[in-house]
Amino acid sequence: MSAQINVRLQLSYSGFSLDLDVQLPGKGVTALFGHSGSGKTTCLRCIAGLERANQAFVQINDEVWQDSQSNLFVPVHKRSLGYIFQEASLFPHLSVRANLEFGLRRILREQRRVELAHAADLLGITHLLERAPNHLSGGERQRVGIARALLTSPKLLLMDEPLAALDSQRKAEILPYLERLHAELDIPVLYVSHSQDEVARLADHIVLLSEGKVLASGPIGETLARLDLPLSQGDDAGVVIQGEVCDYDARYHLLTLQLPHSAQRIRVAHAPLAIGKTLRVKVQARDISLSLNRNEHSSILNSLQATVIGETAADNQAHVLVRLDIAGTALLARITRYSRDQLDLQPGQTIWLQIKSVAVLA
Amino acid sequence: MPLSSADFAAIWLTFKLASLTTVILLVIGTPIALWLAHTRSRLRGPIGAIVALPLVLPPTVIGFYLLLAMGPHGYVGQLTQAMGLGTLTFSFAGLVIGSVIYSMPFVVQPLQNAFTAIGPRPLEVAATLRANPWDCFFTVVLPLARPGFITAAILGFAHTVGEFGVVLMIGGNIPEKTRVVSVQIYDHVEALEYAQAHWLAGAMVVFSFLVLLALYSSRKSQSTWS
Numbered sequence: 320m321s322a323q324i325n326v327r328l329q330l331s332y333s334g335f336s337l338d339l340d341v342q343l344p345g346k347g348v349t350a351l352f353g354h355s356g357s358g359k360t361t362c363l364r365c366i367a368g369l370e371r372a373n374q375a376f377v378q379i380n381d382e383v384w385q386d387s388q389s390n391l392f393v394p395v396h397k398r399s400l401g402y403i404f405q406e407a408s409l410f411p412h413l414s415v416r417a418n419l420e421f422g423l424r425r426i427l428r429e430q431r432r433v434e435l436a437h438a439a440d441l442l443g444i445t446h447l448l449e450r451a452p453n454h455l456s457g458g459e460r461q462r463v464g465i466a467r468a469l470l471t472s473p474k475l476l477l478m479d480e481p482l483a484a485l486d487s488q489r490k491a492e493i494l495p496y497l498e499r500l501h502a503e504l505d506i507p508v509l510y511v512s513h514s515q516d517e518v519a520r521l522a523d524h525i526v527l528l529s530e531g532k533v534l535a536s537g538p539i540g541e542t543l544a545r546l547d548l549p550l551s552q553g554d555d556a557g558v559v560i561q562g563e564v565c566d567y568d569a570r571y572h573l574l575t576l577q578l579p580h581s582a583q584r585i586r587v588a589h590a591p592l593a594i595g596k597t598l599r600v601k602v603q604a605r606d607i608s609l610s611l612n613r614n615e616h617s618s619i620l621n622s623l624q625a626t627v628i629g630e631t632a633a634d635n636q637a638h639v640l641v642r643l644d645i646a647g648t649a650l651l652a653r654i655t656r657y658s659r660d661q662l663d664l665q666p667g668q669t670i671w672l673q674i675k676s677v678a679v680l681a
Numbered sequence: 682m683p684l685s686s687a688d689f690a691a692i693w694l695t696f697k698l699a700s701l702t703t704v705i706l707l708v709i710g711t712p713i714a715l716w717l718a719h720t721r722s723r724l725r726g727p728i729g730a731i732v733a734l735p736l737v738l739p740p741t742v743i744g745f746y747l748l749l750a751m752g753p754h755g756y757v758g759q760l761t762q763a764m765g766l767g768t769l770t771f772s773f774a775g776l777v778i779g780s781v782i783y784s785m786p787f788v789v790q791p792l793q794n795a796f797t798a799i800g801p802r803p804l805e806v807a808a809t810l811r812a813n814p815w816d817c818f819f820t821v822v823l824p825l826a827r828p829g830f831i832t833a834a835i836l837g838f839a840h841t842v843g844e845f846g847v848v849l850m851i852g853g854n855i856p857e858k859t860r861v862v863s864v865q866i867y868d869h870v871e872a873l874e875y876a877q878a879h880w881l882a883g884a885m886v887v888f889s890f891l892v893l894l895a896l897y898s899s900r901k902s903q904s905t906w907s
Binding site for chain 2: 367395404410411421
């Protein structure tokens with residue numbers, strides 16, 4: 320693999336230690352996911368050089384930023400990165416435009432790959448350029464912060480819970496912009512978050528951190544469905560599925576998605592999309608029910624045939640999580656232990672699953 | 682004319698001393714304040730305490746030690762003599778050194794407070810936007826700490842103007858060299874020239890009031906910024 324990010328960090332101070340060694344894809348969005356105190360932010364700060372790990376090796380595609388073995392430490396201002404902090408941290412003494420130009424002016428003209436007008440348009444802040452930062456809403460400020468980081472044409476974008484300080488309405492306002500970023504710019508992103516929803520919506524790859532160690536690292540679809548990780552045990556456990564648009568029913572406003580490597584399809588309520596486009600949906604484990612027969616007479620739209628792979632205990636005594644497979648696409652179902660025994664589920668068995676609701680992510 | 686030429690000479694000398702001291706203090710106080718605001722070193726406490734010492738020590742104590750140090754047998758005095766500069770006691774240069782030490786906390790502390798209030802975040806942001814540390818200081822720290830610099834300059838200047846004990850100990854009372862306004866007032870009183878003492882003392886009261894007025898009005902406008 321040529322395009323990739325290698326990070327090896329060892330760091331400890333009183334009561335906390337970070338010890339990780341991961342290879343991440345050199346493109347797309349990688350989520351660093353974990354509870355607070357798991358070391359996500361510290362990891363991001365070490366990659367940026369804002370914090371110095373005792374032992375470190377940081378390589379972003381073809382550039383080495385830090386290698387403690389050869390005593391190499393590229394100072395933060397010489398690393399081609401964009402960092403988005405939890406609070407936008409705009410410079411209060413500068414206008415929005417001057418904030419955007421701050422980084423832009425400090426890179427060589429021939430390195431500029433993002434123009435101010437384009438970044439402002441991408442984040443919907445063109446009408447705010449002449450304002451002072453303290454006259455912006457939290458969401459607007461964060462969008463300016465993101466545009467400001469983009470304008471340095473970074474080779475890596477580091478985002479430290481950029482939505483955590485915002486209320487849910489503001490979050491909903493920014494997420495589409497982040498998705499556009501993901502779709503339009505070819506910059507790898509490391510995205511720190513403790514929200515499974517954000518991760519499911521944005522990430523292609525996920526690194527699960529706990530107490531400074533990596534529990535898992537892998538593509539989002541597989542990793543969210545792994546039964547051996549704490550991800551799958553909670554009430555909001557679920558999986559992300561990428562489907563290809565294959566039909567649109569204008570009368571009922573339903574979009575049909577084809578599951579990868581399978582003839583099976585799911586239908587979701589959505590605005591029309593071009594055939595062949597991929598759409599990402601999240602299916603919560605608690606929204607899937609299982610039955611031995613196809614249930615034709617039901618209001619439930621999506622009924623699919625799947626193979627039982629295995630099960631694990633949920634976070635309470637009454638439930639179990641069942642992992643299912645449809646031609647390589649993993650799904651999780653959260654059902655009661657009682658139902659499991661009634662259905663007498665066995666690995667390898669073929670069963671029908673009903674999906675009560677599907678959330679379209681992007 | 683209520684003020685004599687000697688009075689004017691004293692005012693001019695005071696102005697020169699206070700201006701020079703303020704400029705020197707802003708230059709050397711800024712790195713000290715930056716260090717105190719951002720360091721995690723164990724020396725932070727002791728250095729902070731040393732800088733603050735002139736706040737609590739009687740000026741005569743500072744003056745006494747400076748007199749010994751800068752005198753012909755002191756370390757500083759021997760050094761300046763070896764360099765062919767003679768001794769600094771009873772000279773304008775000596776007064777400047779004394780004033781710098783004496784007014785140090787009045788400059789360093791407002792700067793330190795300003796830098797602490799800015800916090801590390803804007804510096805980190807600037808670094809991630811490719812600003813090197815010097816660039817960051819001039820384009821981010823300096824503008825954000827501007828109210829702190831104004832306060833520091835005003836306090837440093839005013840406090841130097843009000844200096845008496847240190848001057849008397851190390852500078853004595855040499856016209857146009859070390860006789861500042863406060864010493865001139867003392868001389869007038871000693872000579873029972875109360876009218877002239879009145880004029881100078883009154884001028885000092887007005888000056889001090891105006892300085893504090895400027896300071897407090899600028900503080901008010903500061904709080905409306907944030």
